Amino acid sequence: MKIPKSLLIDPERNAVYGTFAVAISVFAFAYSTNFGKVLILAYYAVWLPLILVDYRRFLRHLSDAWLPLLFAAYICFSVFWSHAPGTTARAALQYFSHILCAYVAARTVSVRTLVVGSLIGIFVVLLYSLRVGGYALDTIDGTTNFVGAFGSKNQVGFFASLGLYFCFVFAIFYRRGWQSLVWTAPIGLLSLYMLAIAHSATSVASLPAAVGVVLLLAVSKVLSRRYRRVLFTVGACALVGAVMAALNLGLLDFVLGIFGKDSTLTGRTYLWEQGWEAAQQFPILGYGYAAYWVQGFAEAERLWAEFYITTRTGFHFHNTYIETLVELGFVGVTLIAMVILRSFWGHVSSVVFRDWRADSVVLAGAVGLMLLRSFFEVEILGPYFTASFIVYYGLFKLRPAPSAVRPQRACVAIHEAKPASG
Numbered sequence: 001m002k003i004p005k006s007l008l009i010d011p012e013r014n015a016v017y018g019t020f021a022v023a024i025s026v027f028a029f030a031y032s033t034n035f036g037k038v039l040i041l042a043y044y045a046v047w048l049p050l051i052l053v054d055y056r057r058f059l060r061h062l063s064d065a066w067l068p069l070l071f072a073a074y075i076c077f078s079v080f081w082s083h084a085p086g087t088t089a090r091a092a093l094q095y096f097s098h099i100l101c102a103y104v105a106a107r108t109v110s111v112r113t114l115v116v117g118s119l120i121g122i123f124v125v126l127l128y129s130l131r132v133g134g135y136a137l138d139t140i141d142g143t144t145n146f147v148g149a150f151g152s153k154n155q156v157g158f159f160a161s162l163g164l165y166f167c168f169v170f171a172i173f174y175r176r177g178w179q180s181l182v183w184t185a186p187i188g189l190l191s192l193y194m195l196a197i198a199h200s201a202t203s204v205a206s207l208p209a210a211v212g213v214v215l216l217l218a219v220s221k222v223l224s225r226r227y228r229r230v231l232f233t234v235g236a237c238a239l240v241g242a243v244m245a246a247l248n249l250g251l252l253d254f255v256l257g258i259f260g261k262d263s264t265l266t267g268r269t270y271l272w273e274q275g276w277e278a279a280q281q282f283p284i285l286g287y288g289y290a291a292y293w294v295q296g297f298a299e300a301e302r303l304w305a306e307f308y309i310t311t312r313t314g315f316h317f318h319n320t321y322i323e324t325l326v327e328l329g330f331v332g333v334t335l336i337a338m339v340i341l342r343s344f345w346g347h348v349s350s351v352v353f354r355d356w357r358a359d360s361v362v363l364a365g366a367v368g369l370m371l372l373r374s375f376f377e378v379e380i381l382g383p384y385f386t387a388s389f390i391v392y393y394g395l396f397k398l399r400p401a402p403s404a405v406r407p408q409r410a411c412v413a414i415h416e417a418k419p420a421s422g
Contacts (some may be wrong), residue, residue, distance in 0.1 A: 009053050011110040017368045018109040021046035022117025023124070025101075028157060029386045030125040033314075037363050040384065041104055047101040050108055058107055065103060067342060068392055071335040072096045075289045078328060083297070088422045091290035091383070098383035099392050106396030111359040112174045114227035115166050118386075122163040129156060142195025146197040154377060156279040157200025161207040162386065163191030165369060168211060173358040195289065202376045210369035217351045225353065232352045268318045268376065274303060279325040286329035290382075320374035324381055336381065340374060343367045343381065343395035350398070363394040 006013045026047050051058055075092045082088035096362035105114070129148025136147045144152040167188035175181060195203060216235055220228045278292065278299060294301050295312050304312045317323045324333040347364035350357065370387045374380055381386035 005053050009050055009057060009108045011108060011113070014108065015110075015113050015116075018113035019117040021105070021212050022109065022114055023121035024154070025105075025389065026118055026121025026386060027124055027387065029384050030121075030155070031128070031149060032384050035236045043101065043384070044097065047104045047300050048097075050104050058104065060396070061387060061399050065396060066336075067339055068099050068103075070169050071332075071339055072099050074140070074332060074335060076111045078285065078289045078291075078332075081285050082291040084291040087294055088288045088291050094383040097387065102389050102392035103396050105389075106393045111362055111397070113278065115170050115174060115362065119163065119170065119184060122166070123190065124287055125159050126156075126163065126190050126233060130190075130194070136219065143199065145199045148194075152199050153198045154202060156198040156378075157195055157203030158379070159196060159386075160191045160195035161200075161203040162369070163187055164195065164207060165365065167191065168366065169214060169362045172214075173362060177366070180337050202373060204301070206369055206372040209372055210365045213368045214361055214365040217348070217364060217381075220351060221356045228352045228356075231312060232348075242340060272319055272322055273319045274299075274320065275322035276325050277323070279329070281328060283325075284329045284331060289327050289332075292326050316378040318376055318378065320378050320380055323378045329382075335345055338368070339395060340371055340380060344371050345397075346398040347394060359397070367394045367404050 004013075008014055012270075027042050028043040032043075054371045064288070072092075072095065075095055077089045079085050079092060109117075110297065129150060132149040134147050134149065134151070135144055136153070137144050137152065146156060147153050148156050150156055167184050170184055171181060172346065175184075178307055197205075216231070217288065220231055223231060279286070281287075292317055293313070295301070298317075301312070303309075304315060307315065309315050317326065321333050323335050328336075344364060344367045345358040347367065350360040370380060370391050373387065379385045379389075380391050382388065
């Protein structure tokens with residue numbers, strides 16, 4: 001029995017397989033540290049074999065992916081100046097393969113399928129954490145928070161906020177009758193509950209901003225391109241003005257107080273200072289990819305001890321750009337900033353300056369959510385993170401996926417010569 005290629009690689013016909021692949025990926029991103037290599041192998045198994053189905057499909061327009069390929073190459077080359085070459089080589093290979101999987105997904109899975117698969121995966125992820133029911137004491141602010149099976153309230157909050165976001169955009173753009181709302185309602189309610197008990201300020205604060213981006217771009221559909229540009233300019237200026245006013249009028253401390261935070265952001269500002277000082281040692285190229293938080297390295301051991309990280313793993317500077325600056329220097333932080341901004345701005349500009357498409361609106365909001373989180377978390381720099389997968393998926397989606405149907409040869413009608421009459 002032969003399975004038609006289109007059921008695997010055609011975004012218009014592979015909704016079943018694509019949904020399954022995305023759901024497996026989300027679960028692997030969430031719990032690969034809990035269940036080990038088996039989930040990572042499952043993640044690779046649902047994406048990489050698709051290259052063999054029709055390799056020509058993935059070679060078309062490959063030059064458009066020059067920016068992520070350049071960043072991946074730079075990460076791999078950092079092994080030559082890394083302070084921990086073995087760690088860098090392994091992590092670089094993982095990150096490159098992660099980008100490759102996102103590329104395959106962008107070429108084979110529609111945005112609607114990504115949303116549906118993510119919702120199913122997030123539902124299973126949150127249910128499992130709810131079943132585990134873990135709580136942990138935050139040694140910095142002294143609060144006890146729900147961490148589920150993650151060991152981190154921020155990860156619970158991330159998946160909960162992403163679940164709410166995808167429920168929102170699905171209801172607006174992708175629902176097909178009231179039945180669609182029936183099966184997404186439990187996911188939305190569970191996500192809302194988990195977000196409430198996780199007490200993750202980053203997740204709570206970033207979600208409304210992402211929803212605001214979607215609403216602003218959605219409203220622009222009724223406007224002509226000219227007025228879309230005006231709306232975008234006014235909205236951008238208003239946002240900048242609001243941020244400046246908040247900083248000058250002391251509203252920042254008020255907002256932080258709502259979430260139970262102080263001006264140090266639960267020790268983050270101290271970590272940022274430490275990261276900046278560490279980056280000055282090797283400002284151009286950095287310590288090497290994943291070569292700073294290594295057991296036995298004096299500075300890493302000191303910070304682990306100060307923040308009571310007894311496992312001596314899984315820690316970072318809580319800022320994507322400072323973390324990148326330490327590991328990859330100014331060259332690396334420039335490249336990753338270009339990747340994130342290109343992915344976000346590419347979809348925003350597509351809606352504002354070109355044809356309005358719901359897919360671009362959804363991806364602009366999703367990547368915007370990751371952009372906001374990048375200032376407080378490190379989720380785009382590492383492999384096997386939902387955030388990095390979505391950012392690269394969005395970047396590769398700027399080029400529409402090629403058709404899976406090969407063009408048929410032109411049919412030429414051949415008429416028999418009629419015998420001459422008479």
